Amino acid sequence: MAHKVLNLLWNLAHSDDVPTEIMDQALSAHKKILDYSCSQDRDNQKLHWIDKFTEELKSGNWVIPALRQIQGICLLFNEAPQNYPNMHRTQHFSYRPEIINRLQDKHSMVTLVAVNLSNYVEFARTYAQENPRYRPSEIRNGSRYTHIQEINERLNFLRFILKDGQLWLCAPQACQIWTCLAENSVYQSDQEACFQWFSKLMGEEPDLDPNINK
Known part of the structure; x- marks a missing residue:
């Protein structure tokens, strides 16, 4: 029964005719069903949907909802205990990292999102040239989101998986993000978002590969 409802909500959220508010409600309900599932196989059920949303991300057509849902499902898993790095690993994926x-x-999620961000910026550049009156705080025609949201959602997701996954941002992806947002920005807001993001990345618990400057 839960499987059918999950697919129903999935299809509803994908409908182009559905307002963004209804889409968000459908995805929220989708996540709650995964969270409250009594199935003995519920962790694998979550993993199945994470993979399914990742395929949406790869297609490039439903990026922001996919990123939000992947992050939301990951947050359903427990945080790692303090001794996590020294724990004996099992085949049961129980902790968020x-x-x-x-x-x-x-x-290769970090690379996948970095490439997607770079591709989006190139799309935004073309759109800006064709629509010189467009402002990044406005919802673009044919989209549910503003340009600022498109940038920030991708950066926020990257920050999440680096921090909660205890991963490093390596040089190729760092350079790619810096180049597309700081050096080849479409709007000033791109540069501002980039500077803020990297400053957070190099904070008290840095997620930037320490070998990046060697």
Whole structure:
């Protein structure tokens, strides 16, 4: 029964005719069903849907909802205990860093999102040239989101998987993000978002690869 409802909500959220508010409600309900599932296989059920949303991300057509849902499902898993790095690992994915590391190993998630961000910025550049009156705080025609949201959602997701997955941002992806947002920005807001993001990345618990400057 839960499987049918999950698919129903999935299809509803994908409908182009559905207002954004209804889409968000459908995805919220989808996540709650995964959270409250009594199935003995519920962790694998969550992993199945994470993979399914990742395929949406790869297609490039439903990026922001997919990123939000992947993050939301990952948050359903417990945080790692303090002794997590020294714990004996099992095949049962019970802690959030394991889920995120699985995502990284299986889908190269950091690279995937960095490439998607770069591709989006190039799309936004073309759109800006064709629509010179467009402002990044406005919802673009044919989209549910503003340009600022498109940038920030991708950056916020990257920050999440780096921090909660205890991953490093390596030089190729760091350079790619810096180049597309700081050096080749479409709007000033792109540069501002980039500077703020990197400053957080190099904070008290840095997620930037320490070998990046060597």
